[in-house]
Amino acid sequence: MNPDWLIFLTNHNAHIEQNRVLHFGQPAAELAQAESGLLLIDLSHLGLIRFSGEDAQDFLQGQLSCDIRAITPERAGYGGYCTPKGRLLCSFLIWQDASDHSYLMQLPAELVESIAKRLRMFVLRSKVLIQDDSGHFIRIGIAGQNAQAWLQETLPDAPITAAPMTVTSIPDGQIICHSANRFEILTIPAQAPSLWEQLSKQVRCAGAPIWDWLEIGEGIPVIFKATQEQFIPQMINLDSIDGVNFRKGCYPGQEIVARTQYLGKVKRRMYRAHLDTDSHMEVSAGDSLFSADTGDQACGMIVNAAPSPAGGVDVLAVIQTSSAETGPVHWKTPDGLQLAIQPLPYLAACRTLQIKG
Template sequence: MNSIWQQHLLNCGASIEANCVVNFGNPIKEMASLQSGAVLIDLSDFGLISFSGEDSQIFLQGQLTNDIRQVNSGKSQYSSYCTPKGRMLANFLIWQNDEHGYIMQLPVELQESIQKRLSMFVMRSKVKVTDISGLSIRLGIAGSNAKEILQNHYGNVPETPQEVIRIGDDTIINLPGNRFEIITIPENAANLWDALSKICTPVGSAAWEWYEIQAGIPRITTATQEQFVPQMVNYEVIGGVNFQKGCYPGQEIVARTQYLGKLKRRMYLAHLNTGAPAAGDDLFSPEMEGQASGMVVNVFPSPKGGYDLLAVIQISSAASETIHWKTLDGPALELQQLPYALP
């Protein structure tokens, strides 16, 4: 986290641990604010990797699950990076600008390893892979009136999910679930935060994950790397996989799963009333005879109590069985409706 930016957040009452805002001194009020009004979130727990150079589009086209040719200055894209066996190493948002080429945003905990792995395959291509996390400050604003607030502040706002607009030094991205991300330069960040925090409730960085959960957008972390092919986390449903593009690592497995195989597991939105679930926790159902029937992908405390989570679950179990956390005798999940339809 930028040291000047960190000091500003501390001056605003932030409690910061491991370069991540935990809260702003009133966790109960902050949790309640997730259900009403708009919240303001520092997104320093995401890193940015830049891919620049004349071969950057060709290079990324051969590495990612989505068609990078569809990304431009006005449109961002969800995409992912897989092993040769089609298992997801990371998923991310990617956009483009004139200064840095293609920009990949992913959790800080994965950034270094993914950047190093992708750099290994550049070889003689004219591509420069760079960590540019420190060159900007990322803010998230979410809630039912987030669009109105940004409209009033900027005079313009991206209208559709994944649309991108540039206003001065700021880039604004519309994201599913009444969310917007603002990428600004460090020199402007403090004034922008101060202006928006008069209207929005500042909350801890992890709250962004709750909005992602509600929107049905997975976030691969170290706990879940190499556990899922993209379709298991509904990635083709949210537009993160293109089946007409060329080859990439794992493409044969992903395509075979889509056209020839029968997908046995899908990601569901769920609630757990008790316990302390974590990403990577196993789930169980009677039909699997002691074998895990699923795994927690993402989890965050619910404003209503308990925990909201995204979980990959055996489709047959989700349709007819009770799903339990950690053991067959563990607390039961309450499956809920995703904001999009599954195939």
């Protein structure tokens, strides 16, 4: 986290651990407002890798699962970076910096160093510079039913649209529309404090767990260290959010990813679910899931988890489809808490996600 920004947030009552804002002094009130109110969220827990140079597009096209040619200064997209066996090392959001057309990849800060180091190994003679650019921009999330209107009022000269994955240029930064009610602002450190002050006049400040919960609600998976190399892209539904292009050329793991798709052998998929946990129970990425049809063998794994405004925890979980269809599915042990499966916004129309029993 930018040192000056850390001081600024601390002075505004932010409770911070390991560069992640947990809350602003009222975690329960922040969570209660997540469903209906406007929220302002620091996103310093997410890192940025910048790819610059004349060969950057070709290099990334040969490394990532998404179609980099579709990424522009006006259009962001999701994607994954796989091992040669098709297993995901990270998932990410990627877009172009309007100032120089370099590419910015956003992913958990804990993965920035290792992913950048691995990608540098394959640059060879390509004219590509890969660098940790996490401190170059301050990133601020704003979410809620009137997020677009409030942003437009705050930044009247920027034509902000609510079309998902649209990127709007603003002075010294950009605005990314994640969904109709969720936006991300990138701005330089010198401008961030005044922008935060302006936005926070009528908006409640909230911690990073709220952003996590919003991503879970939209079915956007995030790979962490605990889940690296556990899933192929289709298992976490990257193909459902345009994070995989099956018509592009080769990239690490492409043969396995494509074969799985065309042979129809995706036996595990990502579901959204709720757990009625007690406050002392910690649900974490990487936790195992169990079902009667698999006995003592795990039938799935938690991908992401966050406290729910309704109480308990909401999760994204990769589950064997046969187990999800026959259910119930249990957390951590064969007789643990039962998952209540909920619809995903992009799959509700084409698949019923219902656990019986």
